[in-house]
Amino acid sequence: MTSSFDLAIVGGGPGGYVAAIRAAQLGMRTAVIEKAALGGICLNWGCIPTKALLRSADVLRLVKDAAAYGVAVAEPRADVPAMVARSRAVAAQLNKGVAHLMKKHGVTVLNGHGRLAGQGRLQVSTADGQASIIGAGHIVLATGARARPLPQLPVDGSTVWSYREALAPPSIPRRMLIVGAGAIGVEFASFYHAVGVQVTLVEMAERILPTEDAEIAAQVASQLRRDGIAIHAGTRVEGARRGASGWTVTLAGGASAQLETDVVLVAAGIVGNVEELGLEGTGVRVERTHIVTDGFGRTGEPGIYAIGDVAGPPWLAHKASHEGVICVENIAGLQPHPLDPRRIPACTYSHPQVASIGLTEAQAIAAGHRVRVGRFPFSANGKAIAMGATAGLAKVVFDEGSGELLGAHMVGDEVTEMIQGYGIAQALETTEAELMSAVLPHPTLSEAMHEAVLDAYGRALHI
Incomplete structure (x- = not known):
C-alpha cells in the first residue's frame, strides 16, 4: 500500500x-x-x-x-x-x-x-x-x-450521434432526428434548429419534457412547433434502416410514419x-x-x-x-x-427556457393535497414586453390548508435564473403570506413570480 x-x-x-x-x-x-x-x-x-x-x-x-x-x-x-x-x-x-x-x-x-x-x-x-x-x-x-444506447441505432460518430458528437459535430446535417425529448433532447433541438437544421423530436412519453408540469411542457411544445420543430410524442422507434443518403426510421405509437434523416441524435436517457x-x-x-x-x-x-x-x-x-x-x-x-x-430545482436551457422545483400540479393532487394554483403570463409583465420576451408564464402550487409552497414552474426567457427564488422560499419553509408580503423590484421579469403567488389567492394586480 x-x-x-x-x-x-x-x-x-x-x-x-x-x-x-x-x-x-x-x-x-x-x-x-x-x-x-x-x-x-x-x-x-x-x-x-x-x-x-x-x-x-x-x-x-x-x-x-x-x-x-x-x-x-x-x-x-x-x-x-x-x-x-x-x-x-x-x-x-x-x-x-x-x-x-x-x-x-x-x-x-x-x-x-x-x-x-x-x-x-x-x-x-x-x-x-x-x-x-x-x-x-x-x-x-x-x-x-x-447515454442509454438504442440497439437499433448504435452510435457510430458519423450518422448516429451521442451528446459528444452533437457538441462537436463532424459536419452540420440538413435533417436531424432526435430520439428523446427530455431536457437534453429539447436543448439540442433548440440549438440545431437555430443554426438551420430541420429537426424532428421523438418521445416515447405522451409529451415532451415528461418530468415537467404538463401545462409548462405543453407551452414549450407549442413554441417549438411554431418555430418549425416537428414533434412526435407517445411515439417509439420501431425500426431503422441506413441507406446511401442517411437513415429511414420507422415510428410507431402516437405517430406511425417513416422519416428520412441524415443524422440521428440519441438522447433517450442514461x-x-x-x-x-x-x-x-x-x-x-x-x-x-x-x-x-x-x-x-x-x-x-x-x-x-x-x-x-x-x-x-x-x-x-x-x-x-x-x-x-x-x-x-x-x-x-x-x-x-x-x-x-423535491427541493432540487431543474432547468432546461431550450428556447424558451424551463425551470421548476417541487411537485407538479398533478403530483400535488395525487399526493392528496388540496391545492391553490396561481399563474401569471409574461405577456402582462412590463420588463418582458420591453425585452420582446412575452412568451411563457410563472406557475405556483400551494397547499390550501397550510400555505406551503409545494411547487413552482416557469417557462420563458431567463427563468432558469429566477427559479432560485422559489428554491430559497421552500428551504425557508415560507408560506404564501411571506411571499405575498415580499417586495420585488420593478421592472423585472421576477415580478411575474410575485404576481403568480398573488393569483393563487385571488389577489393578482396586473391581470
Missing part, C-alpha cells in the same frame, strides 16, 4: 470534486481518482459546453430579430465551427479551474480507474496498465452515468456507470443500473458511499454537488439534513 487517505472519491465530476473540497475544508486527507478529465461529463461534455452553444444560438436569434428593436444589421449567419470552438474553450477554462481548486485545497488527484479492492482499499489502474493500491477510511463512488467498480461480494445494491443509497449517500456496505448520477435521479450536477457535501459532512459527524429531492 503506497498511500493512505481519510477519504477517497472515485470520479472527479461535480459531485466528486465538490465532495473533495468540502472534505479538505473539514481537515480530511482526501484523494480523487479520475480516469478522464476533472469536472466530469457535466463540465467537459454536458452542462457547460451545451450552455455555451445555446448562448450562441440566443445571440443568433437576437441578431436575426434586430430590426424589431430598431437595430439595422447585415444578414447574420451561423458559424458553427466558431460556436463549437468557443464552447470547447469555455469547458477547457473551467477544467483548469477545477484542477486549481484541487491544488488549492491540497486534494491528491490520481489519474486512473478506481476499483474497490476490499477492506478500505482501492486499486487505481492507469491507461498504460500500471496499478497501485491506496487505502481510505471512507470511499465515495461518484462515477456518473452515460444508465449509471456501475461496471468494473468491484461491487461484487459487497453489500452495495444496484437497481436499474444505479447504486441504492440513503439520504446521506450511504450504501449497504459500511464505509462505501455513492453520490451523483450513479446514485439515481434527479440526474443533475447541482444535486450531485449537494449530495457530495451532505455525504462528507455526515462522515465528519456534522449531522446535515438528508437530501430532499
